[in-house]
Amino acid sequence: GIQVEQSPPDLILQEGANSTLRCNFSDSVNNLQWFHQNPWGQLINLFYIPSGTKQNGRLSATTVATERYSLLYISSSQTTDSGVYFCARSASGGYQKVTFGTGTKLQVIP
Amino acid sequence: EPEVTQTPSHQVTQMGQEVILRCVPISNHLYFYWYRQILGQKVEFLVSFYNNEISEKSEIFDDQFSVERPDGSNFTLKIRSTKLEDSAMYFCASRGALRAGSEQYFGPGTRLTVT
Numbered sequence: 108g109i110q111v112e113q114s115p116p117d118l119i120l121q122e123g124a125n126s127t128l129r130c131n132f133s134d135s136v137n138n139l140q141w142f143h144q145n146p147w148g149q150l151i152n153l154f155y156i157p158s159g160t161k162q163n164g165r166l167s168a169t170t171v172a173t174e175r176y177s178l179l180y181i182s183s184s185q186t187t188d189s190g191v192y193f194c195a196r197s198a199s200g201g202y203q204k205v206t207f208g209t210g211t212k213l214q215v216i217p
Numbered sequence: 218e219p220e221v222t223q224t225p226s227h228q229v230t231q232m233g234q235e236v237i238l239r240c241v242p243i244s245n246h247l248y249f250y251w252y253r254q255i256l257g258q259k260v261e262f263l264v265s266f267y268n269n270e271i272s273e274k275s276e277i278f279d280d281q282f283s284v285e286r287p288d289g290s291n292f293t294l295k296i297r298s299t300k301l302e303d304s305a306m307y308f309c310a311s312r313g314a315l316r317a318g319s320e321q322y323f324g325p326g327t328r329l330t331v332t
Contacts, residue, residue: 150260203248204262
């Protein structure tokens with residue numbers, strides 16, 4: 108089946124630091140999404156990025172589909188960035204259920 | 218931007234009780250999904266729904282679960298007789314089309330606690 112692996116599994120940052128989260132997937136992708144799960148468990152859509160680069164404020168994401176990876180950049184991190192970051196991709200056939208990665212747990216400390 | 222909404226945000230129920238989790242997908246979407254996340258684990262697919270019937274389901278989605286689109290806007294997940302292990306976050310999602318590269322929109326989730 109589809110494999111989606113994320114690294115690192117855990118990350119602790121000092122407030123103001125930058126970070127890069129990585130997502131590797133096992134086969135070709137036609138869509139890739141990034142989510143932030145806040146400490147209350149809510150899932151927040153960050154990016155839909157099957158290829159190329161997108162930016163939204165302090166966050167940006169890049170997907171290189173031919174090399175089967177995606178990166179999420181967080182710049183000038185804030186304590187509110189804490190939580191778990193998931194990448195996820197849809198199956199290419201059927202009803203395109205989404206497979207989530209194992210997540211990167213980020214803690215930003217003041 | 219359109220969004221998927223879910224109610225309630227947190228539901229507490231006693232073991233053996235029935236619960237219904239509600240979702241309002243994006244209005245012109247045709248494909249609907251439920252996912253589950255047990256605390257500390259990955260988000261897992263439960264079921265997909267299209268044209269008023271289940272199109273795909275995982276092995277988690279047993280006879281205790283059912284889904285319904287009772288009207289033109291709501292999409293519900295029912296658990297008939299809750300067990301302790303049903304405690305989890307439940308996420309609803311919807312998609313407008315199955316063409317390659319279409320985004321699946323997720324709701325914020327409902328936390329279900331079974332006591």
